[in-house]
Amino acid sequence: MHISDGIISTPVCLTATAAAIGLVYLTGRRATTEEIPRMGITGAALFVASLIHFPVAGTSIHLGLFGIAGIILGRRSFPVVFTALLFQALIFQHGGLLTLGVNAINMGTGAFMAWIIWRITAIPEYARAALAGFTGIIVPALLMIAEFRITGYGSAVAVIALIYIIAALIEGGITLSAVVFFRKVKPDILANPVLNCKHEKVYGDD
Amino acid sequence: MIKRAAFLTLLIVVGFSAGVFAHGVNTETSFHAGVAVVRSTYSPEQPLADALVTIYSPGDRINAWQTGRTDKTGHFAFLPDIDGEWIFFVDDQKGHSKKTAIIIEPDKTESPEPDATDDMAEHDTPGSGPGTFHRIILGLALIFGITGIFYGFRSRQSRKQIHKDI
Numbered sequence: 174m175h176i177s178d179g180i181i182s183t184p185v186c187l188t189a190t191a192a193a194i195g196l197v198y199l200t201g202r203r204a205t206t207e208e209i210p211r212m213g214i215t216g217a218a219l220f221v222a223s224l225i226h227f228p229v230a231g232t233s234i235h236l237g238l239f240g241i242a243g244i245i246l247g248r249r250s251f252p253v254v255f256t257a258l259l260f261q262a263l264i265f266q267h268g269g270l271l272t273l274g275v276n277a278i279n280m281g282t283g284a285f286m287a288w289i290i291w292r293i294t295a296i297p298e299y300a301r302a303a304l305a306g307f308t309g310i311i312v313p314a315l316l317m318i319a320e321f322r323i324t325g326y327g328s329a330v331a332v333i334a335l336i337y338i339i340a341a342l343i344e345g346g347i348t349l350s351a352v353v354f355f356r357k358v359k360p361d362i363l364a365n366p367v368l369n370c371k372h373e374k375v376y377g378d379d
Numbered sequence: 380m381i382k383r384a385a386f387l388t389l390l391i392v393v394g395f396s397a398g399v400f401a402h403g404v405n406t407e408t409s410f411h412a413g414v415a416v417v418r419s420t421y422s423p424e425q426p427l428a429d430a431l432v433t434i435y436s437p438g439d440r441i442n443a444w445q446t447g448r449t450d451k452t453g454h455f456a457f458l459p460d461i462d463g464e465w466i467f468f469v470d471d472q473k474g475h476s477k478k479t480a481i482i483i484e485p486d487k488t489e490s491p492e493p494d495a496t497d498d499m500a501e502h503d504t505p506g507s508g509p510g511t512f513h514r515i516i517l518g519l520a521l522i523f524g525i526t527g528i529f530y531g532f533r534s535r536q537s538r539k540q541i542h543k544d545i
Contacts, residue, residue: 206534213526220518224511256525260518266425 174313175276178269181324190274193255201252212253215242219257234340239280240309240348243287245362250284279313286312299349306348310341404477415481416456419449419469426453430471437463459483
């Protein structure tokens with residue numbers, strides 16, 4: 174899931190990093206005092222989750238928790254994903270600093286799509302949760318494959334999708350379990366984050 | 380206020396930078412058919428490529444038995460000619476190094492018992508970085524620290540605005 178330095182061309186990486194920094198500002202500004210601790214805890218979970226590996230089909234996959242991040246944080250998940258990836262790259266050399274923007278856009282889009290799915294209230298909640306978890310992984314995987322193809326890698330990179338389908342199914346199950354847990358112990362965390370934002374007046378953002 | 384928060388964040392990041400950029404060197408050893416192979420890595424994805432290797436035989440800890448460099452995947456292979464504790468020292472010449480003791484046991488030259496691997500004493504030299512657990516703690520501390528700074532900054536802004544409104 175994490176693209177290392179040297180795989181994607183430098184101009185693309187730099188453009189993506191600039192775009193990602195802009196998105197961090199746009200999606201992170203006006204965060205309320207209620208949201209900031211939630212963002213910190215989710216960021217910590219994302220940071221640690223990538224270290225939990227599962228052996229699959231001769232390779233290993235790891236947790237992402239982007240679906241849960243999208244459900245809990247909504248659009249605020251993008252700065253959280255960016256921060257978690259930054260520290261993963263700095264501390265564990267997981268991914269790369271040059272590809273930070275590409276990785277953040279890939280995984281941030283996954284979290285954002287998970288949030289979109291979570292908002293479709295016509296779907297039963299538990300189905301939405303599982304689907305959001307699945308989407309949180311499969312969308313970044315598809316974006317990653319598309320970037321590899323654009324960079325010039327052959328069609329064989331599509332095999333990555335098969336591996337990530339398994340990861341996405343695991344993630345869907347974990348997201349479902351998390352939603353069931355939150356619904357029992359702290360249901361307000363599953364409320365629409367944007368609606369919560371509107372309830373609190375934000376000072377000093379001008 | 381923004382400048383102060385930004386400066387504080389910068390101070391924390393710079394303060395931790397020595398630890399952040401320090402890599403921990405890990406080595407994995409295998410021994411088969413008389414050939415010892417050591418793979419040196421910063422992390423599973425990042426090998427110590429082209430790092431300087433020095434090997435000391437069990438009978439001579441002063442003069443190097445062999446020197447060389449790891450390949451691009453971090454591997455180095457050598458053929459121990461006697462049983463005993465061999466010292467494998469790898470140095471990337473960027474401040475990261477590790478010394479590993481490799482025990483070649485008598486009559487087990489084809490394939491070492493699992494215990495032989497367990498006996499390998501690995502010693503982090505001062506140049507080695509923190510282990511995985513310490514890095515996790517470091518990352519979590521940074522994330523929670525930044526969260527605390529932003530939380531404090533935002534709540535102070537809110538309080539000031541409330542006082543103004545009153």
